[in-house]
């Protein structure tokens with residue numbers, strides 16, 4: 453996957469350079485050979501029939517018709533949706549565009565979207581959607597279809613069966629029943645001791661599933677997250693030889709974020725899991741935040757009509773390897789970061805989100821795991837713009853805020 457991507461980028465850089473060589477002014481990029489592969493790799497996963505984007509970007513006709521619009525979206529880096537800033541760390545399955553790719557699209561749009569040489573056309577796209585697991589060991593489904601009714605966004609949890617014996621999840625993928633409305637799926641493993649609480653919430657709500665915005669337990673604490681799935685060019689296989697334990701008797705809860713601006717109707721989503729009975733390096737997906745904020749929400753106060761930053765730093769007490777991370781705020785978030793501070797060396801940037809967007813949260817897996825030792829410190833930083841007229845504090849509700857990191861880590865790694 454990675455190598456294919458790198459090759460594509462190489463192709464683009466080469467095409468742009470070749471243009472520079474042959475003329476004093478760089479020749480504009482053409483659709484065939486340059487723009488088509490960028491769009492196929494980075495846009496069509498969402499911008500196609502039945503995808504979550506409101507219009508298709510698959511053929512020359514479709515893309516050239518909105519060429520200027522496409523160019524401005526990629527220049528602003530609002531598309532493709534990838535929140536991690538440049539110049540921080542390197543991630544697997546990075547769908548963001550390189551400067552050369554953005555320049556190629558801009559030059560193509562400015563030149564009136566030239567078609568180029570059809571002999572360089574890509575073969576028709578494979579009909580299989582992107583992001584397939586290399587192996588599917590378990591398929592779990594919602595027990596009945598659900599039709600979202602809240603516009604534009606609705607968050608709902610569904611309780612799925614869990615495994616009958618202990619196993620490690622090593623990859624996951626959601627298959628939306630109705631791709632036009634499924635924006636995002638977060639997967640939780642509910643330990644046996646908390647299954648009753650979740651089932652009670654499920655039973656209180658008459659329709660399939662129950663309303664849940666934060667944790668599947670409502671305001672009553674956190675449960676282990678297995679991962680998140682978002683449409684587009686992302687695969688959700690965990691780092692090689694690692695996996696997350698799900699105990700026998702657990703239930704799996706999927707939290708669906710529905711958006712009904714671009715489609716309506718019922719959905720019945722399925723979850724595919726790749727599993728192992730043993731893994732060489734068991735992992736944890738650990739929340740990282742200040743206990744003060746959780747226990748005394750006023751300590752994370754965001755005064756009305758102000759921009760506020762809160763940070764929290766903690767010593768790392770055990771040696772280990774961090775393989776990936778993600779950051780979570782609610783809708784007033786503006787920017788955020790996770791940084792490793794090491795004795796005597798420069799700070800190491802794990803994740804930097806210069807422009808937070810609640811709708812595009814995802815996990816970021818490092819290309820190379822980061823080794824940590826006791827004494828290193830982890831810092832989380834969140835900045836919000838509280839445009840409301842009330843003070844906001846920590847909480848699970850839609851009108852509360854959070855500053856929460858997640859770290860995918862193993863004690864050991866090769």
Ligand code: HEC
Pocket residue numbers: 490491494495496497498499504505506509521522525526530531532533547682683684685811
């Ligand atoms: C992960 C899914 C996804 C990918 C990948 C993606 N888009 Fe989008 N795009 C969307 C959605 C959904 C919208 C609708 C607006 C929104 O929800 O932000 C959108 C909106 C747009 C718009 C409308 C203007 C705007 O900024 O909202 C343009 C133009 C666009 N996309 C171009 C692209 C291009 C070009 C690529 C590839 C380089 C791309 N998109 C990749 C999902 C995606």
